[in-house]
Amino acid sequence: MNKSQLQQHDREHLLHPFTDFHDLGQQGTRLITSAEGVYITDIDGHKMLDGMSGLWCCNLGYSRREISEAIYEQLNRLPFYNSFFQCTTVPSIELADLLAEVTPAHMNNVFFTGSGSEANDTNLRIIRRYWDLKDLPEKRIIISRNNAYHGSTIGGASLGGMSGMHKQFQSLDYIEHIQQPYWFGEGGDMSPEEFGIYAARCLDEKIQELGPDKVAAFIAEPIQGAGGVIIPPETYWPEVKKVLDQYDILLVMDEVIFGFGRTGEWFGSDYYGVKPDLMTFAKAVTNGYFPLGGTMVSDRVADVIKSKGGEFTHGYTYSAHPAACMAGLATLNILREEKIIENVRDNTAPYLAKRWAELADHPIVGEARSLGLVGALELVKDKSSRARFDDKCTAGAVCRNMSIKNGLVMRATGDTMIIAPPLILTTGQIDELVEKARRALDDTAMAMA
């Protein structure tokens, strides 16, 4: 099939995730056909620097044969066996071991799933099981944040705080949402530091309002990813930690994006110095080569759910899929052996911070923020009032298209442009990324004038 035939069949048979089917039918799809290193190429031969690591997952880029060969060899040796009914496989044991090693010291057990959404569903099951076994069954409510993303199953989407999603399904009724730490969008006249404290105090208020004896857990991404790379003010996490320390409430860190090195530390929890009770992971754990997710369980929780009898009636056919576990092992071994995360922390993150900050001088950029290897640009019509161009987020959509045209994949979340490039990005490629982003901003400014 040629390009237009492929697009035609796509239109006729393929329902895409998070897509306006009607619009897509008119515009047609972008067909990505190959990739090498940190670049992807479409069917027209247009090569782009992938500033989003696929969908926050290909942190080592697209050319790691160690991972694909590990999967292939496992598929030939033992393509599948489950871990139900007292069975297990070698790759799943080895990956569990390795995860216990690289995650924070107090986390030594893992429950494998097929995705991040499933892992958050698993968290809901573990949280309830934990409090039931502790004879505190009235602890049921889970607090999350507005504009959080925790996946797209009913559990994941209920935990998430995106209003557009909530309009299209019936949310679980034991989940509450509070203020997000989004200073640029919602900080008003407060300084970032004041606003960070304020947003953390909202958690305390909510706990008091609901009653601490009713609250089971608080779930958060260390930095909101899909919500628009919302890097909380520096005062936020220390204050949240103080709040949580006062109450007997579990902390679930959703590390699906920030796990495995994106901040320059192994986990966002390490970066912010918080000690979660449960930690969701997925995406980069296999470098996107094979579906795998899971949740790391702290000793505090594991001791309870492992020592009391009775079956935990939960699991997925593909929990601990052997080929997925081999992909995870190969990926984590590369991260360790090549000191990828140390290189982000010591070299490329500081370099990106410096180069990315230069974009703040652009006439349509209200804020340029970055941390580790993520960045965001707030597109505005007026820098001092932070006013947007319109309420339809036209500028973001235009900038995304301009960026792709200029050979850089940036994503638009409303009028916030975001990047999360592969962790193997070199300083030369950071220069390329920033130059292409600037050109996209110039083109956007012209188009919006």
Ligand SMILES: *Cc1c(COP(=O)(O)O)cnc(C)c1O
């Ligand atoms: C992507 C994502 C998820 C969902 O993971 P899937 O594998 O798409 O189910 C959950 N939490 C966060 C923070 C994510 O970014």
